[in-house]
Amino acid sequence: DQQVKQNSPSLSVQEGRISILNCDYTNSMFDYFLWYKKYPAEGPTFLISISSIKDKNEDGRFTVFLNKSAKHLSLHIVPSQPGDSAVYFCAASAAGAGTASKLTFGTGTRLQVTL
């Protein structure tokens, strides 16, 4: 039972254009959402997050949008740069998960930014 889904395994975008990565979730208890970026042979690196009390969070070129009614979030990268080429993971946590912030991850979307 995949509670966090990233239905697009890959995405190719031209440099300078917008990249939109999507994520859907099924667990209504999730109240915090994160995006991680992963380069080959490295561990995931935190990118941006959003609490369920917000519908948008922005950090430089990265913006995350949350639509709670649709159980959907998206990551926008504008403008896309070649260095953004990586695998992006969506993750979620639930307040009722005890004191540890246990994360549930999606399967990832491989973004390739072309020149």
Next chain:
Amino acid sequence: NAGVTQTPKFRILKIGQSMTLQCTQDMNHNYMYWYRQDPGMGLKLIYYSVGAGITDKGEVPNGYNVSRSTTEDFPLRLELAAPSQTSVYFCASSYSPGRRKNEQFFGPGTRLTVL
């Protein structure tokens, strides 16, 4: 700060062998986690710890054991290696609740192959 370090980077085991994956963090985080990532899949939580001497099971704990004798170290033990344990293993750590508790910092991973 070195952050989260993991050793070894790569290892090949024979079926039935045992080994310990080492993880150390120097950020004084109370919370530590072990994940595995299978090809084309997201990260799945194996075990986690909320402080020295306290550990608990995650989503996929079978075949693994952990201990947490210090704040810095969180080793993962495989007792009887099986081909199903072929995966990339990531260790992570995070702040205590109330301080960006959901953001986890990951190590570079250990690629394990069981033949």
